[in-house]
Amino acid sequence: EAGVAQSPRYKIIEKRQSVAFWCNPISGHATLYWYQQILGQGPKLLIQFQNNGVVDDSQLPKDRFSAERLKGVDSTLKIQPAKLEDSAVYLCASSKGTGGDTQYFGPGTRLTVL
Amino acid sequence: DAKTTQPTSMDCAEGRAANLPCNHSTISGNEYVYWYRQIHSQGPQYIIHGLKNNETNEMASLIITEDRKSSTLILPHATLRDTAVYYCIVRVGRGGSRLTFGEGTQLTVNP
Numbered sequence: 001e002a003g004v005a006q007s008p009r010y011k012i013i014e015k016r017q018s019v020a021f022w023c024n025p026i027s028g029h030a031t032l033y034w035y036q037q038i039l040g041q042g043p044k045l046l047i048q049f050q051n052n053g054v055v056d057d058s059q060l061p062k063d064r065f066s067a068e069r070l071k072g073v074d075s076t077l078k079i080q081p082a083k084l085e086d087s088a089v090y091l092c093a094s095s096k097g098t099g100g101d102t103q104y105f106g107p108g109t110r111l112t113v114l
Numbered sequence: 115d116a117k118t119t120q121p122t123s124m125d126c127a128e129g130r131a132a133n134l135p136c137n138h139s140t141i142s143g144n145e146y147v148y149w150y151r152q153i154h155s156q157g158p159q160y161i162i163h164g165l166k167n168n169e170t171n172e173m174a175s176l177i178i179t180e181d182r183k184s185s186t187l188i189l190p191h192a193t194l195r196d197t198a199v200y201y202c203i204v205r206v207g208r209g210g211s212r213l214t215f216g217e218g219t220q221l222t223v224n225p
Contacts, residue, residue, distance in 0.1 A: 056212060105157030
């Protein structure tokens, strides 16, 4: 079974530029999560989708971050404009359902904002 | 979700058992204990979870105290590939969804 796919793996941008990350969850997984992991810290949930609807986006900085999951499969996370403090690894995870289902993580995208 | 406390780092000799402690003194009756680990430059990986009883799978064993205020993850025969950050997370198993990660324990397995 293929795991969670993410691209790109690495991205370097200047501050105030925009950037987008892509995630393809495990086939058949209804729930998709985006996490931000700053160096030396544990991952922090940004947004959770159930199929193509948003379940939890309480920690998403909505003035600059946006995410969508059209058709309930792939998802894109965008940052516009980027700030220095957005430098982090962005992790995508998926699970079969909601609640206590095990989350499976992708390898992440490492973003560096200069 | 209840907060957890873990040691910042631990060392273990290859082939020996690694015992990783976690305190969760404010855990509620419907909250599960989950363990994930993160090997360098990879995404977190699920290890095991439990509610009250001890649990074992092919990766590890989870021992939860009777009062549920603490738990221990046991890797019975640690290998160099087990070097990783281990996260203990408490969450509602049914109905809850968010994984709230702390800073975890950096386990280093030495040859």
